[in-house]
Amino acid sequence: MVPLIKTGFVQKQMMKTVLKLEGISKKFGMVNALSAIDLAVAAGEIHALLGENGAGKSTLMKILSGIYRPDLGRIVIDGAERSFDGYNDAIAAGIAIIFQEFNLIPYLNAVENIFLGREITNAAGLLSKTTMKRKVQEIFDKLDIEIDLEIEVGQLTSAQQQFVEIGKALQLDAHILILDEPTATLTPNEAEHLFNIMRDLRRRGVAMIFISHHLEEIFQVCDRITVLRDGVNVGVAETASITQEQLVEMMVGRKLENNFPAKPEPVAPHTRQIALEVEAIQITRHSPRNSFILHTGEILGFAGLVGSGRTELALSVIGANPSYLKRVKVNGVPARLRDTGDALALGIGLLPESRKTEGLILDFSVKDNMSINNLRKYSGSGHWINRKHELQASNEIIRKVGMKTPDALTRVANLSGGNQQKVVIARWLNHHCKILIFDEPTRGIDVGAKAEIYQLMRELTAGGYAIIMISSELPEIVGMCDRVAIFRQGAIVKILEQPLINANEVMHHATTSPESV
Amino acid sequence: MQPQVQNLYRPKGRGGQFRIAVARWLPGPVLFPSIGLAVVCLAMVAASDTFLSVDNLVNVGRQVSINAIIAAGMTCVILSGGIDLSVGSVMALSGTLVAGLMAAGVPPPLAIVLGLAAGLLCGVANGFFVAYSNMPPIIVTLATMGIARGLALIYTGGYPIDGLPDWFEFFGRGHVLGLQTPIAVMLLVFAMVYVLLDRTAIGRYIYAIGGNEQATRLSGIRVSRYKLLVYAISGFTASIAGLVLTSRLMSGQPNAGVSFELDAIAAVVMGGTAITGGRGSIIGTLIGALMLGVLNNGLNMMGVSPYLQNVVKGVIILLAIYISRERSRIA
Numbered sequence: 128m129v130p131l132i133k134t135g136f137v138q139k140q141m142m143k144t145v146l147k148l149e150g151i152s153k154k155f156g157m158v159n160a161l162s163a164i165d166l167a168v169a170a171g172e173i174h175a176l177l178g179e180n181g182a183g184k185s186t187l188m189k190i191l192s193g194i195y196r197p198d199l200g201r202i203v204i205d206g207a208e209r210s211f212d213g214y215n216d217a218i219a220a221g222i223a224i225i226f227q228e229f230n231l232i233p234y235l236n237a238v239e240n241i242f243l244g245r246e247i248t249n250a251a252g253l254l255s256k257t258t259m260k261r262k263v264q265e266i267f268d269k270l271d272i273e274i275d276l277e278i279e280v281g282q283l284t285s286a287q288q289q290f291v292e293i294g295k296a297l298q299l300d301a302h303i304l305i306l307d308e309p310t311a312t313l314t315p316n317e318a319e320h321l322f323n324i325m326r327d328l329r330r331r332g333v334a335m336i337f338i339s340h341h342l343e344e345i346f347q348v349c350d351r352i353t354v355l356r357d358g359v360n361v362g363v364a365e366t367a368s369i370t371q372e373q374l375v376e377m378m379v380g381r382k383l384e385n386n387f388p389a390k391p392e393p394v395a396p397h398t399r400q401i402a403l404e405v406e407a408i409q410i411t412r413h414s415p416r417n418s419f420i421l422h423t424g425e426i427l428g429f430a431g432l433v434g435s436g437r438t439e440l441a442l443s444v445i446g447a448n449p450s451y452l453k454r455v456k457v458n459g460v461p462a463r464l465r466d467t468g469d470a471l472a473l474g475i476g477l478l479p480e481s482r483k484t485e486g487l488i489l490d491f492s493v494k495d496n497m498s499i500n501n502l503r504k505y506s507g508s509g510h511w512i513n514r515k516h517e518l519q520a521s522n523e524i525i526r527k528v529g530m531k532t533p534d535a536l537t538r539v540a541n542l543s544g545g546n547q548q549k550v551v552i553a554r555w556l557n558h559h560c561k562i563l564i565f566d567e568p569t570r571g572i573d574v575g576a577k578a579e580i581y582q583l584m585r586e587l588t589a590g591g592y593a594i595i596m597i598s599s600e601l602p603e604i605v606g607m608c609d610r611v612a613i614f615r616q617g618a619i620v621k622i623l624e625q626p627l628i629n630a631n632e633v634m635h636h637a638t639t640s641p642e643s644v
Numbered sequence: 645m646q647p648q649v650q651n652l653y654r655p656k657g658r659g660g661q662f663r664i665a666v667a668r669w670l671p672g673p674v675l676f677p678s679i680g681l682a683v684v685c686l687a688m689v690a691a692s693d694t695f696l697s698v699d700n701l702v703n704v705g706r707q708v709s710i711n712a713i714i715a716a717g718m719t720c721v722i723l724s725g726g727i728d729l730s731v732g733s734v735m736a737l738s739g740t741l742v743a744g745l746m747a748a749g750v751p752p753p754l755a756i757v758l759g760l761a762a763g764l765l766c767g768v769a770n771g772f773f774v775a776y777s778n779m780p781p782i783i784v785t786l787a788t789m790g791i792a793r794g795l796a797l798i799y800t801g802g803y804p805i806d807g808l809p810d811w812f813e814f815f816g817r818g819h820v821l822g823l824q825t826p827i828a829v830m831l832l833v834f835a836m837v838y839v840l841l842d843r844t845a846i847g848r849y850i851y852a853i854g855g856n857e858q859a860t861r862l863s864g865i866r867v868s869r870y871k872l873l874v875y876a877i878s879g880f881t882a883s884i885a886g887l888v889l890t891s892r893l894m895s896g897q898p899n900a901g902v903s904f905e906l907d908a909i910a911a912v913v914m915g916g917t918a919i920t921g922g923r924g925s926i927i928g929t930l931i932g933a934l935m936l937g938v939l940n941n942g943l944n945m946m947g948v949s950p951y952l953q954n955v956v957k958g959v960i961i962l963l964a965i966y967i968s969r970e971r972s973r974i975a
Contacts, residue, residue, distance in 0.1 A: 447861060447862055466866060467861055467862060467863070467864045467865070467866075468864055468865065468866040470864060471863075471864025471865075472864075476864070477862055479858075479859070479862050484856070484858065484859075485856075485858045485859050485862055486859055486862070487856065487859055488851075488852050488855035488856040488859055488860065488922070489855065489856065490851075490855045490922045490923050491851070491852065491855060495848065495851075495852075498848075499848065499849075499852050499860065499863050499865065500863040500864045500865060502845035502848055503845065511843060511844060512843060512844060512845060512848070554863060
């Protein structure tokens with residue numbers, strides 16, 4: 128990989144800068160979101176934009192796409208200063224953004240999506256469907272992408288949908304492409320395909336800004352890296368001349384020695400206490416039947432590729448989704464988990480995969496979000512809420528989990544991702560719940576907050592909690608888990624115990640079909 | 645080490661706690677409706693000499709009461725993210741049932757209880773289909789809207805039921821503690837809904853479901869139960885309104901309450917409650933209902949033609965909601 132990057136670097140030196148930001152500043156109220164940001168991207172360069180959540184990446188992207196206007200500073204494209212009044216101006220200047228959430232109409236096919244609002248018509252004013260289809264086919268052929276142009280894009284995989292977005296950008300003749308965390312929803316194979324396409328576009332002279340939290344990916348494809356911290360540009364570096372540790376240090380402004388807290392000594396098998404025993408679970412009549420055991424004081428990892436059925440299994444276990452067959456024992460007692468209310472009563476809590484759409488009630492305050500399933504605690508017997516007691520308890524938990532919020536009454540939407548995640552975790556800590564399922568607990572949150580959440584999880588298991596952690600991040604699985612259940616196509620194919628937990632072993636079972644082993 | 649949490653709402657300096665408390669009350673859903681009500685009232689005072697007379701204000705209160713009582717239940721439904729189109733029909737069904745049973749010689753207290761129970765039952769039916777069969781509320785309540793109206797017409801044969809005992813006019817024309825009964829009933833209903841929404845766990849769940857149903861479910865709250873409850877409340881308040889109306893008219897009218905659901909929804913939304921749920925307040929609904937009532941009353945007194953009144957009312961509703969939208973977009 129390294130030599131390739133070096134050639135990219137040499138080539139780039141000869142190429143011209145197509146996008147230049149000079150002294151871009153933006154204030155929201157009293158907060159400096161961006162202060163005097165400079166950024167230059169050359170044709171045929173993949174430029175990484177890196178920074179913790181809240182560092183200013185999204186604001187900068189919104190300025191580039193014409194959604195915000197900068198208070199100060201210049202945007203220079205192809206040598207000419209531009210100012211954008213909206214996304215359409217940005218498109219006209221040759222900029223296209225592929226947002227984290229796709230802007231595709233799920234019921235239209237790829238061609239209809241790509242030409243949406245720019246349909247080609249014939250002399251009679253009717254759609255020239257064949258022309259449009261041919262043009263799209265040409266774009267995809269060039270990139271070596273195979274997509275069924277007839278089916279609705281809602282039925283495509285998220286990787287394919289991303290390719291449709293890229294196709295849309297190219298159809299618009301964009302020569303500056305901004306990719307906002309494009310790999311967040313992709314499997315490793317799909318991400319690799321995307322990288323190949325990005326390299327291909329680089330060869331064609333497209334300038335790209337790539338936003339990602341995964342340092343490995345940045346080293347894999349990017350030529351240069353700009354790091355933002357608290358709205359300030361902390362530096363630009365050639366990928367070839369910097370290490371991951373140095374980058375992380377630039378991002379957080381301090382050296383992170385070790386992301387993961389130490390694992391406790393493995394307990395002898397016969398002394399382990401079983402917290403949750405899933406004797407059998409089958410989601411539909413045709414899906415595989417699984418079973419697993421969760422011990423008190425351990426973190427059991429659910430590893431596997433995206434889409435391998437980990438979340439679905441967890442949701443079925445707690446009764447949030449229906450199941451065809453389920454036999455579960457909680458603390459040794461057979462339990463019926465018909466709905467999440469049953470799970471709560473039996474002391475099982477779930478931290479959902481998507482913080483904003485499944486975890487938080489964004490209109491609620493921090494306190495209201497945390498106490499939503501503890502309200503009975505603040506009432507004598509019936510339904511009355513003792514607000515004073517509620518506020519006191521909330522403040523205590525805020526301190527306990529180290530949440531940074533102005534106060535308990537702040538709207539949760541105003542918190543950073545890491546602190547929002549702590550709100551969802553906190554919901555379960557003021558409870559009798561001792562069995563917690565963490566679904567992608569560190570997705571989309573920054574390095575510093577990640578370390579704090581890992582620490583918190585360890586403190587919980589030391590205090591007698593049992594935790595299941597669903598994670599697609601291999602280092603996290605390897606670094607945090609005492610045992611790992613590996614999923615493949617809906618089935619638990621292997622349960623690894625210490626000291627066999629390592630990245631190769633996990634990846635091997637997750638990607639190799641059992642028959643070929 | 646973490647980027648500082650931005651909180652644009654956080655008041656700076658001394659008196660922060662107090663201002664947080666004020667901020668939680670005023671700029672929330674209640675400030676703008678209050679201003680709206682004040683503006684409408686001032687306009688009426690300027691346009692009419694008699695608007696401010698005690699008689700007229702009491703009159704406004706009584707006219708508002710029926711819509712407000714329905715809107716109180718509607719507030720719960722809308723806060724939970726739903727909608728109830730059946731209230732006008734349920735009101736007619738309950739009202740005619742009370743009248744019909746009394747006219748048929750059923751002991752009046754029992755007739756009243758049965759009438760209210762019928763409304764409650766309609767609400768439970770709505771809630772059951774919405775909460776447990778996952779059907780969209782707008783469709784379910786559209787269906788029950790037709791069914792309840794049809795039942796009222798079948799039961800009465802399409803004719804008003806008269807000949808009610810004299811004392812029954814207490815609910816529509818009588819007085820309690822110096823207040824007109826409809827106003828007293830309205831205040832009681834609002835007090836109860838206020839306590840429910842603001843002081844109990846159930847109220848918090850209703851807001852939470854409207855704010856993010858899936859998050860609430862995954863927190864271990866039995867969402868379906870509370871969704872059923874809000875429709876039951878709405879059916880019940882509609883039947884209370886039916887009782888008051890029947891008493892005021894001293895007649896069970898099968899065609900009463902046509903399009904009352906729209907007035908109730910307008911009152912809720914003009915009171916600052918988000919039509920998508922999760923945000924709003926019952927006090928806002930009271931203000932919204934008063935705003936509509938003052939408008940009706942004022943336009944009548946000014947002698948504006950009823951046809952034009954509809955247009956004026958529609959424009960003002962649009963304007964009120966537009967302003968509250970713009971405000972929430974800025975915030």
